[in-house]
Amino acid sequence: MKVIKARVKDVPKMKSLIEYHAKKNKMLARSLSYLYENLRDYFVAFDGDEIVGCVSLHISWEDLAEVKSLAVAPERLGKGVGRELLKAAIEEATDLGIQQLFTLTLEPEYFIKHGFTVIHRDNLPMKVWGECIHCPKYPECDETALTYDIGQTKLNLS
Ligand SMILES: CC(C)(COP(=O)(O)OP(=O)(O)OC[C@H]1O[C@@H](n2cnc3c(N)ncnc32)[C@H](O)[C@@H]1OP(=O)(O)O)[C@@H](O)C(=O)NCCC(=O)NCCS
Structure with missing residues (x-):
């Protein structure tokens, strides 16, 4: 398996x-236009x-980027594809000099397993x-916010 842009x-x-x-x-969901x-x-x-997964790293500010759209093909779940994609996103963030990642997810346990920490959503910058506001669920957000400190947290992605 290889992970590329x-x-x-x-x-x-x-x-x-x-x-x-x-x-x-x-x-x-993401529209074609968004993608x-x-x-x-x-x-x-x-x-x-064959494409078996994708992930997005979106820069928010000088020291902050968001991990989004981490998705693995159903027939390839549990085979390390998600881990490799997350690793690629973290490596790119590190190369870019980003200090902290965050994500909003319905699968917090997956991110906790990979070194992320749950935070209250209100602690994310406005x-x-x-x-x-473009989310169909707005304002009833049911996602959990998590952060990952690139400078401080050891990569747990072996
Ligand atoms: C969450 C998701 C990306 C995981 O990808 P994956 O390729 O199946 O996961 P991996 O094979 O890399 O799993 C790595 C480890 O995490 C564990 N894991 C997998 N899914 C997990 C989950 N939902 N919760 C907690 N741990 C999970 C695996 O058991 C594995 O543990 P191990 O290293 O001890 O064996 C995948 O299930 C998916 O696409 N889900 C639907 C979309 C989604 O929820 N995306 C995340 C938020 S946007």
Whole structure:
């Protein structure tokens, strides 16, 4: 398996992966327009010629970035694809000089397992809420906020 930056031709498969989990209420759906506009945030995992997962790293501020849209193909769950994608996002954030990551998720246990810490949503800067008004669930958010300190937390991704 290899994890690389996403390309435009990967978008339809990324959309269908995200849609699969969104329909199960595990994550937010993303439109084609959103995916093309934010394509440079995305990594995809390939097994041979097949896309088996994706993740996005979206920079919010000088020291903060969000991990979004982590999705693994249903037939590849539990085989380390999510771990490799998360690792790629953390490595890119480290290279960019980002100090802290955050995520909003319905699967907090997965992120806790990988070194993230649950925080109260109110502790996130106002700036990160800009997208929320476009969320179909707004204002009834049921996601858990977690952070990951790149400078301080040891990577738990072996
Ligand atoms: C959450 C998700 C990304 C995990 O990906 P995955 O490739 O199946 O997970 P991995 O194989 O990398 O798992 C790594 C470890 O986490 C554990 N794990 C997997 N899913 C987990 C979950 N939902 N909660 C807690 N731990 C989990 C695995 O058992 C494994 O543990 P181990 O190292 O002790 O064996 C995947 O289940 C998924 O796509 N879910 C739907 C979308 C979603 O919820 N995305 C996250 C929020 S946007």
